[in-house]
Amino acid sequence: MGTSAGKVKVYVAANGASSPSGAGALATLKGHGSAPVNRVIVSPSGTRALSVSADRAILWDTSDWHKVRTLRSRDGIVDGAICKATPTAAADLAEGDPERLADVAEELLVLGFGDDSVMAWDLNTLALAARLKLPAAERGSGKVLTCVAASTGGRYVAAGLRSGSVVLWDIPTGALVRIIDLPEAVNRV
DSSP states (O other), rough: OOOOOOOEEEEEETTEEEHHHHSSOOOEEOOOOOOOOEEEEOOOOOEEEEEESEEEEEETTTTTEEEEEEEEETTOOOEEEEEEEHHHHHHHHHHHHHHHTTTSSEEEEEEEETTSEEEEEEETOOOOEEEEEHHHHHHHTOOOOOEEEOOOTTTTTEEEEEEEHHHHHHHHTTOOEEEEESSOOOOOO
């Protein structure tokens, strides 16, 4: 659970229900300063967690809750996502090179930034998998990106915009797949 005081509190789920009012937090994770934590995500494998605030994203090792890496951006961080890459998406990321396939991400970390860029990394090695930019017609004067999400299979990334558009990219190629225009600002995809 992300707090407005820049902390992440980790609780044990019992019988499928979490209980923040129960016996206290398993861990309190610090590192966001006083910036509110807007998003907390646990990887599909359960080995990593990501916490996101406006000034940084922190990747945590869930075995003992230590910081793996802190990512900062001078333009700020808007949102983040973690997804599992399917074998097909992994093969496409390897660009047909069977020797490279072993090095391709099983899980991807995706962050949207205040300069309206979106980047994806291998969750374990933090090797860059994709650098995505909004099309010129969608960019405006910056700060139009509101949220990001990654498909379950790790092939696509979607970004929501203040203008009411959703931009969809193919991660392995970096190609723009589609822009969907909606009547109002997109807060979550």
